[in-house]
Amino acid sequence: MSHVTIDAPVKVNLHLGIHPGRDSRGYHRADSVMVALGVGDTVTVSALPEPPVRPAPASRAESPAADASGVLLAMSEDVGVPPQKNTAWQAAARLRRAFGITTPVRVEVCKAVPPQSGLGGSSSDAASVILALCRLFSLDEKDPRIVDVARSVGADVPFFLNLAPSYLTGAGDVLAQTFPVLEGLPVVLVRPRRGVSTVAAYREFDADPVVPASPAPMLAALRDGDAMAVAAALYNNLEGAATRLVPEILRVKSWLQRRPGVVAAQVTGSGSCVFAICETHAAARAIAARAQDEEDWWSSTTFTVGKRAHFC
Numbered sequence: 001m002s003h004v005t006i007d008a009p010v011k012v013n014l015h016l017g018i019h020p021g022r023d024s025r026g027y028h029r030a031d032s033v034m035v036a037l038g039v040g041d042t043v044t045v046s047a048l049p050e051p052p053v054r055p056a057p058a059s060r061a062e063s064p065a066a067d068a069s070g071v072l073l074a075m076s077e078d079v080g081v082p083p084q085k086n087t088a089w090q091a092a093a094r095l096r097r098a099f100g101i102t103t104p105v106r107v108e109v110c111k112a113v114p115p116q117s118g119l120g121g122s123s124s125d126a127a128s129v130i131l132a133l134c135r136l137f138s139l140d141e142k143d144p145r146i147v148d149v150a151r152s153v154g155a156d157v158p159f160f161l162n163l164a165p166s167y168l169t170g171a172g173d174v175l176a177q178t179f180p181v182l183e184g185l186p187v188v189l190v191r192p193r194r195g196v197s198t199v200a201a202y203r204e205f206d207a208d209p210v211v212p213a214s215p216a217p218m219l220a221a222l223r224d225g226d227a228m229a230v231a232a233a234l235y236n237n238l239e240g241a242a243t244r245l246v247p248e249i250l251r252v253k254s255w256l257q258r259r260p261g262v263v264a265a266q267v268t269g270s271g272s273c274v275f276a277i278c279e280t281h282a283a284a285r286a287i288a289a290r291a292q293d294e295e296d297w298w299s300s301t302t303f304t305v306g307k308r309a310h311f312c
Ligand SMILES: C[C@](O)(CO)[C@H](O)COP(=O)(O)OP(=O)(O)OC[C@H]1O[C@@H](n2ccc(N)nc2=O)[C@H](O)[C@@H]1O
Pocket: 013, 016, 026, 027, 028, 029, 030, 032, 118, 120, 123, 153, 154, 155, 156, 157, 170, 171, 172, 198, 199, 202, 269, 270
């Protein structure tokens, strides 16, 4: 096998409870309940030829090669950071180092969702790179070094290794419990023009911290597989910080709450995207079209999933 292509689905937070105060790493304690959706980026990882032991002759200097890190990154669009700050690059470089892989690799990311949305796009890219490398080099996905590398790249990355609806504690990076998926629940995503930086949202939260509500109602709803109870229990105490940074989020949320066919709407993660659980896929599609046509907001129609699709 010389390359692996794998999807990188986004997530929404069904419950996000951030606790005031930071730990020694500068992170907040978080109760995070996440579910993956059927939309996202696509990641392809390929093995490149091993670098020659002696310097290459001039004629071979332009063959596809990674830099000294052993990772060559190709993004479908500029996400505003140099390769070394890109989560897909970091995941590949750190996994190679952790497992002593010497074969250079090319990582290609085809972006489909806008950054700074609270959808975890960059975290999912990183997890998909890790899983693709596991397949390419026949690594055991259950090896504890895998989750360590994931966590080192970002708090949301461990969730994306598994993809089942999950309750995470710690900094939102420690898997506490998984649930059966509420397969195929219709969801519409709507994002205002401006995004929210996760770092800025947590800083804004610190300026006026809110003690979080318990995740118990959401955990019970998921245990019961009760979609209406899930919709009734949506919660996010980072929403206030996100909406102070981008007030248009509130307009998106109240617009969604007024649309026929919406059961409930909530900001995901640190925003700026708002998601709505809908009664039907047709209602979700109609709302996405209106958001795009009438308001010029980015939108996408999707559904909840519990595992990833593989391509090869
Ligand atoms: C908002 C959420 O997406 C909810 O799922 C996550 O909490 C953020 O996860 P993420 O994007 O993977 O975040 P990271 O890349 O690990 O962290 C970015 C920055 O967010 C802040 N951060 C993140 C997670 C957390 N529990 N506490 C924090 O204070 C820290 O300043 C950190 O430097």
